[in-house]
Amino acid sequence: MRTELCDRFGIEHPVFGFTPSEHVAAAISRAGGLGVLGCVRFNDPAELDAVLTWMDEHTDGKPYGVDVVMPAKIPTEGTAIDLDALIPAGHRDFVERTLQELGVPPLDEDAHGAGVLGWLHSVARSHVDVALQHPIKLIANALGSPPRDVIEQAHEHGIPVAALAGKAEHAQRHVANGVDIVVAQGYEAGGHTGEIASMVLVPEIVDAVDVPVLAAGGIGSGRQLAAALALGASGGWLGSYWLTTAEYAESVPASATQQALLAAGSSDTVRTRVYTGKPARLLKTRWTEAWSQPGAPEPLPMPLQNLLVADAHQRITRSGDPSVVSMPVGQIVGRMNEIRPVADVMSDLLREFDETLTRLDKLR
Amino acid sequence: MRTELCDRFGIEHPVFGFTPSEHVAAAISRAGGLGVLGCVRFNDPAELDAVLTWMDEHTDGKPYGVDVVMPAKIPTEGTAIDLDALIPAGHRDFVERTLQELGVPPLDEDAHGAGVLGWLHSVARSHVDVALQHPIKLIANALGSPPRDVIEQAHEHGIPVAALAGKAEHAQRHVANGVDIVVAQGYEAGGHTGEIASMVLVPEIVDAVDVPVLAAGGIGSGRQLAAALALGASGGWLGSYWLTTAEYAESVPASATQQALLAAGSSDTVRTRVYTGKPARLLKTRWTEAWSQPGAPEPLPMPLQNLLVADAHQRITRSGDPSVVSMPVGQIVGRMNEIRPVADVMSDLLREFDETLTRLDKLR
Structure with a gap:
């Protein structure tokens, strides 16, 4: 399977793999796709720099990319301490009470973290600055078009920019801003997602823009990859599907999360604002369900919601209880x-893709 | 494009077209697909009989089917008058107040109808009895598996039964009950629909059952039909897409509805219980929005909700105002x-389907 994007990126297969794990990203690139490392978890630019150096050493010279989380308009900004003051006490009380009810133990005194600051504009910018010092081949932005000067900065380094879109008009805006590739992210996708399903969204975006489109949402087999290409996409953008790889287990020793994912069916997800403040699809667990009970507060806007639940996420991870995990997945x-x-x-995806094309060809 | 279903039904193309209009259904069959006439609107069996006789005369001997609305478990039953007593006054007041606020005029004294009774089990059964007196080739049930004795009745006449499913476990239950074909109805579909999008649902159901699967939801182009077949479906089930055909205009002189549909984008639908009491995707209009305002009542269960809004639907239709139409669409x-x-x-669907397969073949 080869599309225009294979030549453009020097990859064998038009399979773009988004993942927070450098082990997974490097393995995707080594397997002939384009591994795209999610940067949002790196509060310290030096830490990202070290991980990208590791990527450079473990990708056998194969191309890879990075994914940042950067709104086009600069949102509420400030240090974690400034922002903390904006979080209502009632929300904190609800989180504490809920965790107690769910049986999630508190953290040790010294374990409190700063939360994920990658949602902050300044931090996301530092990710771009660091990434451009490495031989990356793509900068993707999970929140759509980055600010124009960031796109220009990438282009000056010869690096194309991809942006996620859940609507055709968003895709058009991204392209007008200079974005080179649109990731059409359907309703069924994990993480931040809109309401239009891939079957409708992908051809709509393909028809609306004159740049290559990647299909995201609902792809985990060769049949689904073939469907995405039938819809007009130039490749697939897979995120969730790598979360149950051996390399993810290596990178994130969160066996409770993988255990919960392995047990879940396609009905066991929910699109909710509780993770970041923007609608995102998560695994449906006792934690997400608690937020939809009567009396639960409305989630806060980005970036406050993620700061609110940052310690809760740490507590949940340490609890090792699969029934409460907080995890974006499609x-x-x-x-x-x-x-x-x-x-x-990867080899299963490619084999089934090929079988699917053979099967379709016989229908003619 | 030929699949096993073409031979089974004696049709040229595996395109199944659900529609409430006999003009559309007959035209779909004449064009080489299988027109499937929705029966829910026929309160009087004699009226359905007359329309099916018209179908017999206008399908040039081509096969066609019917669609009924019949839960496997027999629900609240009774005459319209019995059921009326179960509708809370507060709900009636809300409907009346809302229509006034939306500027929808009242009906003339003599125009009040009985509502749509096809949701009632006894009425749906009469539809099956009448349809089996005609040379139908398929009975489909919009609410999943019909009761076993209805399936047996159809099989005694040599007629296969299709059932809609929004989850793999529902599809398995339908097949265990004797259903012959599963219609995998994705989240993006119009009318009654579940939460799992076609991209995920179709292969899941294909893998879960050993009968042919039709893909429903999000199909209105040859690319989407090719995607459905790539996902493993044996054909497409299209409903919404016929609502803007010339034949539909002929059958239902509701220009306000078609006007609203022509103007709507893919974001202009909403999945709500306001039409029948079960979640169904409708065009998002001032009418559906009124039901999500603070203070709006929860919709009633099926079949009460449809009785509650029956007069409102008549008033809305007569008002001729596109901004308030109440219409299932994907x-x-x-x-x-x-x-x-x-x-x-139909010819555009087939042409683009063929172009898509040619394009895919070049990617290998």
Whole structure:
């Protein structure tokens, strides 16, 4: 399977793999796709720099990219301490009470973190600055078009910019801002997502813009990848599907999360604002359900909601209880039923893609 | 494009077209697909009988089917008058107040109808009895598996039964009950629909059952039909897409509805219980929005909700105001931008399907 994007990026297969794990990202690139490392978790630019150096050493010279989280308009900004003051006490009380009810133990005194600051504009900018010092081949932005000067900065380094879009008009705006590739992210996708499903969204965006489109949402098999290409996409953008790879387990020793993902069906996700303040699809657990009970507060806007739940996420992770995990994942989770190496996932995708084309050809 | 279903039904193309209009259904069958006439609107079995006789005379001997609305478990039953007593006064007041606020005029004294009784089990059964007196080739049930004795009744006449499913476990239950074909109805579809999008749902159901699967939801182009077949479906089930055909205009002189559909984009739908009491995707209008305002009551269960809004639907239709129409339609409405004959819609679907397969073949 080769599309225009294979030549453009020097990759064998038009499979773009978004992942927070450098082990997964490097393995995707080594397997002939384009591994795209999510940067939002790096509060300290030096830490990102070290991880990208590791990527440079473990990708066998194959191309890779990075993903940042940067709104086009600069949002509420400030240090974690400034922002903390904006979080209502009632919200904090609800989180504390809920965790107690769910049986999630408190953190040790010294374990409190700063939360994820990658949602802050200044931090996301530092990610771009650091990434451009490495031989990256793509900068993707999870929140759509980055500010124009960031796009220009990338282009000066010869690096194309991809932006996620959940509506055709957003895709058009991104392209008008200078974005080179649109990731059409359907309703069924994990993480930040809109309301239009991939079957409708992908051809709509393909028809609306004159740049290549990647299909995101609901892809975890060769049939789904073939469907995405049938819809007009130039490749697939897979995120959730790598969360049950052996390399993810290596990178994030969160066996409770993988255990919960392996057990979940396609109905076990929910689109909710509780993770970041913007609608994002998560695994449906006792934690997400608590936020939809009567009396639960409305989630706060980005970036406050993520700061509010940052300690809760740490507590949940340490609790090791699969029934309370807080994890972005798409409806494809129903097809994530075993832990496998990235290389096996990739070869299965390609084999079934080929079988699908053979099957379709016989229908003519 | 030929699948096993073409031979089974004696049709040229595996395109199944659900529609409440006999003009559309007959035109779909004449164009080589299988027209499936929705029966829910026929309160009087004699009226359905007359319309099916018209179908027999206008399908040039081509096969067609019918669609009934029949839950497997027999629900609240009774005459319209019995059921009326179960509708709370507060709900009636809300409907009346809302219509006034929306500027929808009252009906003439003699125009009040009985509401749509096809949701009632006894009425749906009469539809099956009548339809089996005609040379129908398929009975489909919009609410999943019909009761076993109805399936047996159809099979005694040699007629296969199709059932809509929004989850793999529902599809498995339908097949265990004797259903012959599953219609996998994705989140993006119009009318009654679940939460799992077609991209994920179709292969999940294909893998879960050993009968042919039709893909419903999000299909209005050859690319989408090719995607559905790539996902493993044996054909497409299209409903919404016929609402902007010339034949639909002929059957239902509701120009306000078609006007509203032509103007709507893929974001202009909403999944809500206000139409029947079960979640169904409708065009988002001032009417549906009124039900999500603070203070609006929760919709009633099926079949009460439809009885509650029956007069309102008549008033809305007569008002001729596109901004208040109450109409089931899928996200594909964004691609419904002109009034065209069914034959043109069909030939465009087939042409683009073929182009898509040619394009995919070149990627190998």
